[in-house]
Amino acid sequence: MDPSRRSRALAAVALLLVAALTGCTGGEGGGTGRGKPGAAGLGDPYFPELGNGGYDVRHYALTLAYEPGTGRLTGTADITARATQALSAFNLDLTGLTVHSATVDGEPAAVRRDDAEVTLRPGADLKTGDTFRTVIRYSGTPVALTDAEGAREGWLRTADGAVALGEPTGSMTWFPGNHHPSDKATYAVTVTVPEGLKAISNGELTATRPSGDRTTFTWRSTEPMASYLATLAIGRYETKTSRTPSGIPVHTAARGNPPLLGRIPELLAWEVENFGPYPFSSTGAIVDPLIDVQYALETQSRPFFDKNTFNASTLVHELAHQWYGNSVSPESWRDMWLNESFATYAEWLYAEDFGDKPAQESFDEAFADDENWAFPPAEPPTAADISAPPVYYRGAMVLHKVRQAVGEDTFFGILQGWPERYRHANASTEDFTEYVEEQAGEDLTTLWDTYLYGEGRPTEPSA
Structure with missing residues (x-):
């Protein structure tokens, strides 16, 4: 090899080493080094760091266990998403909880934590258009947040349980995800709690499984939902299931039995007359006088009301949100x-x-x-x-x-x-x-x- 050819070969090797170390060899699609990290925020005008770029979540499967006595939550988030760009790494929003492990398509992923941002780096880059599965195991004591206007949100503990309220950023206190309303997904939420307690979430209750001194509840939301509308209420609730005259299931959970709950079918029928077909598979309400947040929230298919807000006008308001804001x-x-x-x-x-x-x-x-x-x-x-x-x-x-x-x-x-x-x-x-x-x-x-x-x-x- 003459000196000039040897110099050119050494230069090429050097370029390849630099590319390998920096994770950039150009081009699109998969393969180590070809992707780029997804953005750590979506640039929302008011919450620029909320949400994440480079992927679109299709489904969250959350498996949770909660101990009210200690406040400890143990969780596994199984997230199905589609890559909207070639990805060498991507972010999830999560605050206040410890990530123990993460996999992408069954292979271990490197985890880096920076406040409310969790960065995952898969073993191999994801191609544009790939559907991929991320599994994150995490635990800790979820926190309540105080939002910009001074209201409490996130994970709110009660004497016998907790209520999770997510608007605008509180959902990231109890599960990792792409927590911006522009990325909607379907949900399955499975929750294990001590015997005697109920766990209520969005959508349909598909299973209740007692086991020893624990009970596991599984809820499924088959229509897309923004993460701030996801809820979980744990406590000694009185639950009831009925149907509207048109056959829509009505799931309610309350401490006591407020008579106004019985008006939900009537009010929903009036709203259907004015706003068109109801957009979800069920309706209902969660009423918890042990929570004092000074607001109600339109959590999808199951609006939440605290000790101050359960009245007819507010119920009309939160039910209307199922069309305007939720769908x-x-x-x-x-x-x-x-x-x-x-x-x-x-x-x-x-x-x-x-x-x-x-x-x-x-x-x-x-x-x-x-x-x-x-x-x-x-x-x-x-x-x-x-x-x-x-x-x-x-x-x-x-x-x-x-x-x-x-x-x-x-x-x-x-x-x-x-x-x-x-x-x-x-x-x-x-x-x-x-x-x-x-x-x-x-x-x-x-x-x-x-x-x-x-x-x-x-x-x-x-x-």
């Missing part, structure tokens, strides 16, 4: 007003139909309240504002102005057509305004500029 989920947390405006307007419609209070009267009350004009509902200034009054009440005012602009028939067609168009999907504010104008057959820029994006209160509430 049609926000593209990002900036689109939160789409969830809350529809659910609040459902309360106004309920008052109109059952309380002899026209929606115009509810609109006028909201219009007169200075709090509702603090900022445009489509543009909350900070993460602390995504559940502030303008998101709810000025958002509902937007819908009422649409009703006035397009007429009754078109408006109630929109109430049903919107959740039909984006059933079990995600949608943005722009999707909504385009849809309304499509249905109305007219440009509504003035309405959007005034009520949805405007900085101040207009002079005429009914203009």
Whole structure:
């Protein structure tokens, strides 16, 4: 070999060594070194580090055991996902719990922990389009979080159990995942608890297995669900199962037997009449007066109510979320007003139909309240504002102005057509305004500029 050829060969070997060490040889698809790490966040306007890039979760199978006396949770998360890019590594969101091991497609994966980010590096890169299975074993004492507006979420312990509430980030306190609403998946949740306790989650109860001094409950959600809507309630609940007149199962869990639970079939039938076919396989509620979080939550198919919130108007609100927010989920947390405006307007419609209070009267009350004009509902200034009054009440005012602009028939067609168009999907504010104008057959820029994006209160509430 002449010196020049030897130099070129040595240079090629050096380049290969560098590529192997840095994990970058160029090109697409699988094979060691060809993938890139998935992003550690999705760049949400309010929670930029929430969620993860490079994959789409299809299914979570969670197997959990909980000891209320010690507060210890032991879990295995079996996650099926599809790679949306060639991946050399990918992240999961998890806070406050210890990861003991991880595998990807049955092979050990390297684990690195950085606060709420868990980075997994498989033994071989994943190709774009690959469906892969990740199994993570973890344990610890789950924590409660205080969100940006000062509310408690996450894993909330009670005297005999716990309740998991996930909006907006609390779901990552009890299972690892891609915790952004844009990545929806199906779920199976299997929970073992001490004898005498119940474990309630979303969807359908498919198995109850006593074994010694423990009982295992398995729940399945076959429709896609954003992770913040997943829930788990453990305690000495009284549970009941019934059906609506149309045959939808109603699963309820409560301490005691609040009479209002019996109205769920009636209220759901009224909402189906207004909003279209119910989008899930079951409905119900969890009512726990041992929890004091000062809010209810639209946890999918099984809304949660604390000691302060179980009343007819709030029940109407949380049931309406099953269409608006749960089936049609926000593209990002900036689109939160789409969830809350529809659910609040459902309360106004309920008052109109059952309380002899026209929606115009509810609109006028909201219009007169200075709090509702603090900022445009489509543009909350900070993460602390995504559940502030303008998101709810000025958002509902937007819908009422649409009703006035397009007429009754078109408006109630929109109430049903919107959740039909984006059933079990995600949608943005722009999707909504385009849809309304499509249905109305007219440009509504003035309405959007005034009520949805405007900085101040207009002079005429009914203009």
